[in-house]
Amino acid sequence: MADAAHAADPQTDAPQRRAEAVLARMTLEEKAGQLHTVDASGPDPAGRLGPEIASGRIGAVINQVDPQTLRGLQRIAVEESRLGVPLLVSRDVIHGFNTIFPLPIGQACSWNPDLVRDCARAAAGEAAASGVRWTFAPMVDIARDARWGRIAESLGEDPLLASVLGAAMVEGFQGDDLAAPGTLAACVKHFAGYGASEGGRDYDATNIPDNELRNTYLPPFKAALNAGAASIMTSFGDIDGVPATGNGYLLGDILRGEWDFDGVVISDWDSIGQLITHGLSEDMAAAAREAAEAGVDMDMMSSAFIEHLPEMVRAGAVDESRLDAMALRVLTLKAALGLFDDPYGKTHEGAAPTREAARDLARRAARESLVLLKNDAGALPLDFGAIDRLALVGPMADQPYEQMGTWVFDGDETRSVTPLKALQDALGEDRVAFAPALETTRSRDRSGFKAAVEAAGMSDAVLVCLGEEAILSGEAHCRADITLPGAQLELLDALRETGKPVVAIIMAGRPLTLAPVLERVDALIYAWHAGNMAGPALVDVVSGAFNPAAKLPVSFPRSVGQIPIHYNRKNTGRPPVAEQIMHIDDIEVGASQTSFGMSAFHLDDGYTPQFPFGFGLSYTRFDYSDLTLSADEMNRGDTLTASVTVTNAGDREGTEIVQLYIRDPAASLTRPVRELKGFQHIMLKAGERRTVRFDLTERDLAFSGRDRRVRAEAGAFDVWAGGDSTAALHARFVLRD
Numbered sequence: 001m002a003d004a005a006h007a008a009d010p011q012t013d014a015p016q017r018r019a020e021a022v023l024a025r026m027t028l029e030e031k032a033g034q035l036h037t038v039d040a041s042g043p044d045p046a047g048r049l050g051p052e053i054a055s056g057r058i059g060a061v062i063n064q065v066d067p068q069t070l071r072g073l074q075r076i077a078v079e080e081s082r083l084g085v086p087l088l089v090s091r092d093v094i095h096g097f098n099t100i101f102p103l104p105i106g107q108a109c110s111w112n113p114d115l116v117r118d119c120a121r122a123a124a125g126e127a128a129a130s131g132v133r134w135t136f137a138p139m140v141d142i143a144r145d146a147r148w149g150r151i152a153e154s155l156g157e158d159p160l161l162a163s164v165l166g167a168a169m170v171e172g173f174q175g176d177d178l179a180a181p182g183t184l185a186a187c188v189k190h191f192a193g194y195g196a197s198e199g200g201r202d203y204d205a206t207n208i209p210d211n212e213l214r215n216t217y218l219p220p221f222k223a224a225l226n227a228g229a230a231s232i233m234t235s236f237g238d239i240d241g242v243p244a245t246g247n248g249y250l251l252g253d254i255l256r257g258e259w260d261f262d263g264v265v266i267s268d269w270d271s272i273g274q275l276i277t278h279g280l281s282e283d284m285a286a287a288a289r290e291a292a293e294a295g296v297d298m299d300m301m302s303s304a305f306i307e308h309l310p311e312m313v314r315a316g317a318v319d320e321s322r323l324d325a326m327a328l329r330v331l332t333l334k335a336a337l338g339l340f341d342d343p344y345g346k347t348h349e350g351a352a353p354t355r356e357a358a359r360d361l362a363r364r365a366a367r368e369s370l371v372l373l374k375n376d377a378g379a380l381p382l383d384f385g386a387i388d389r390l391a392l393v394g395p396m397a398d399q400p401y402e403q404m405g406t407w408v409f410d411g412d413e414t415r416s417v418t419p420l421k422a423l424q425d426a427l428g429e430d431r432v433a434f435a436p437a438l439e440t441t442r443s444r445d446r447s448g449f450k451a452a453v454e455a456a457g458m459s460d461a462v463l464v465c466l467g468e469e470a471i472l473s474g475e476a477h478c479r480a481d482i483t484l485p486g487a488q489l490e491l492l493d494a495l496r497e498t499g500k501p502v503v504a505i506i507m508a509g510r511p512l513t514l515a516p517v518l519e520r521v522d523a524l525i526y527a528w529h530a531g532n533m534a535g536p537a538l539v540d541v542v543s544g545a546f547n548p549a550a551k552l553p554v555s556f557p558r559s560v561g562q563i564p565i566h567y568n569r570k571n572t573g574r575p576p577v578a579e580q581i582m583h584i585d586d587i588e589v590g591a592s593q594t595s596f597g598m599s600a601f602h603l604d605d606g607y608t609p610q611f612p613f614g615f616g617l618s619y620t621r622f623d624y625s626d627l628t629l630s631a632d633e634m635n636r637g638d639t640l641t642a643s644v645t646v647t648n649a650g651d652r653e654g655t656e657i658v659q660l661y662i663r664d665p666a667a668s669l670t671r672p673v674r675e676l677k678g679f680q681h682i683m684l685k686a687g688e689r690r691t692v693r694f695d696l697t698e699r700d701l702a703f704s705g706r707d708r709r710v711r712a713e714a715g716a717f718d719v720w721a722g723g724d725s726t727a728a729l730h731a732r733f734v735l736r737d
């Protein structure tokens with residue numbers, strides 16, 4: 001029977017004091033046990049893990065969500081281990097638990113922190129109700145490479161947008177009190193630079209100079225921690241020669257030192273053991289020491305800590321104070337989560353939102369994630385009242401599982417409403433002519449084309465759902481070729497020939513190269529994997545019941561050869577001034593070496609992306625005018641206001657996401673050509689105009705300079721405002737010292 005070392009006591013009820021009281025009674029093995037996270041999936045976890053849990057050698061479990069099984073494991077920890085310390089139950093709750101919301105990259109298209117917070121909150125409620133208390137999210141890795149499968153799980157390429165949305169996710173998971181009903185501890189990941197893997201290959205090495213690290217990759221982590229994230233996960237990556245899981249500069253100097261983070265640091269899956277594979281550590285004992293000394297507290301799956309730390313402490317190779325600090329952080333988190341008082345999660349039993357509430361939120365989130373990228377001659381919206389019949393074609397039109405996307409271990413596909421179902425509900429079954437044409441997105445068998453062409457022939461317009469199945473993106477699912485797979489382009493050709501308007505809906509976990517698609521369609525909606533309610537949300541947009549407002553959180557490359565491409569690039573000494581794209585066959589043999597200017601571009605793809613960061617159309621049009629600044633000069637400590645007038649110049653109400661960018665044109669380190677510094681949603685009626693104001697302070701102008709000090713450097717600043725990162729309205733001011 002467990003000793004009640006942690007019984008509630010008014011003297012020790014602050015989480016850390018409570019944790020200290022438990023720690024004081026622990027053996028070295030029990031301390032190391034708290035650091036050990038094991039996989040509890042598969043048959044009979046209680047039989048397999050029970051003895052170790054009972055001996056205090058396991059602190060946390062992952063990948064078990066069956067409430068009864070979890071209760072069984074917890075019972076062993078609480079009743080059979082010497083000190084009765086409860087287990088911490090973890091799971092990747094990434095974009096929903098049972099109810100699946102759009103992929104994080106889709107949610108990021110909303111630029112709406114309130115919505116992102118709500119989705120995380122709902123997911124936390126569902127997960128906590130089944131016994132999970134710790135999620136490995138948000139992932140705030142800056143992602144500039146569409147080949148990288150995990151771009152799906154990212155919040156895009158921009159440090160500010162990822163910071164704002166990552167912080168919102170943390171707030172959603174954690175609420176104000178980690179012990180409150182329906183709450184999960186967040187774990188921001190993967191620290192740091194994981195998204196910069198060479199060639200867009202998952203797990204590959206990253207080489208990130210300090211300037212880029214501090215100014216591009218780290219800010220979203222800092223923002224998530226400022227929002228209260230209880231924990232952080234290391235990256236699998238080798239960063240500048242030192243794998244992140246053994247990287248004392250990242251974990252010690254920056255995270256613990258400069259940022260003063262005192263929460264839990266966990267390794268990624270076996271990433272302590274992988275220090276050997278990377279070539280950093282000689283053996284498991286060395287890996288354990290290196291990870292612990294670098295600043296890792298918990299070991300996910302490698303067993304290095306439990307197997308080696310107690311012995312190393314006894315041998316004097318690792319200080320006991322280090323082991324104490326590691327275990328204390330884990331125990332403090334457990335105490336803060338209320339686990340000592342309520343190990344079986346009674347508090348959370350009724351915490352899940354109702355199915356209806358979760359479904360409505362999933363529909364709202366999906367609508368806000370759909371980006372309208374092309375709409376020629378007002379092809380959309382379709383007037384459902386006037387239409388006799390619509391053709392619905394394509395391998396993604398009726399895929400309840402695939403539309404959920406990657407990282408949906410607990411996703412309930414029976415909650416999915418596909419585009420087919422939603423369209424039939426909206427129009428009636430006999431007004432929808434459905435023909436998938438291809439079995440999967442990768443099929444090359446064209447035998448279904450005939451039926452699709454017939455369906456198109458008898459309809460007023462064609463909706464064609466194309467893309468990639470969920471399995472083509474996500475962890476370890478990177479692609480070197482990011483074109484539409486299979487015979488999907490040929491399908492578009494066949495549909496085109498019918499002469500009917502063709503609306504493409506692309507459901508994918510990454511930006512695909514779209515040029516050949518765009519040529520063949522009248523309108524294009526980028527839907528990502530929009531989750532359970534993808535279908536109704538698409539119908540809302542296609543029918544005009546919802547006017548799309550989403551904007552891209554990543555630049556879309558024209559071709560894979562342009563990668564990495566991002567809006568916040570450097571100017572270079574030879575910036576291109578005008579876009580110039582050539583067919584290399586047209587280049588004369590023997591032409592002068594300098595014939596095409598001498599600037600930073602590709603002959604055959606220019607330098608601009610297919611679609612810029614921040615881009616997204618609406619069914620109405622927004623005009624921008626009169627960008628003015630409240631002053632031409634700003635002193636440190638002042639607030640400068642940039643105002644811009646936005647007019648809804650179209651004929652229907654719509655929401656615009658107004659964006660503000662700056663550039664510091666001369667600084668101790670070269671700065672990006674543009675940086676997002678603010679964004680606001682405004683809803684305008686047809687013909688309505690409004691002035692939108694952005695306040696800029698010294699903080700918005702600051703960056704980590706050549707001396708690594710974060711400060712604004714005096715001098716001129718450019719400002720632009722508009723509807724995407726190519727915004728043309730410009731103003732300038734000077735920051736005085």
Ligand code: BGC
Nearest residue numbers: 062092136189190268269475
């Ligand atoms: C991933 C992490 C994830 C962990 C646990 C790893 O492979 O990189 O993001 O949290 O597995 O599932």
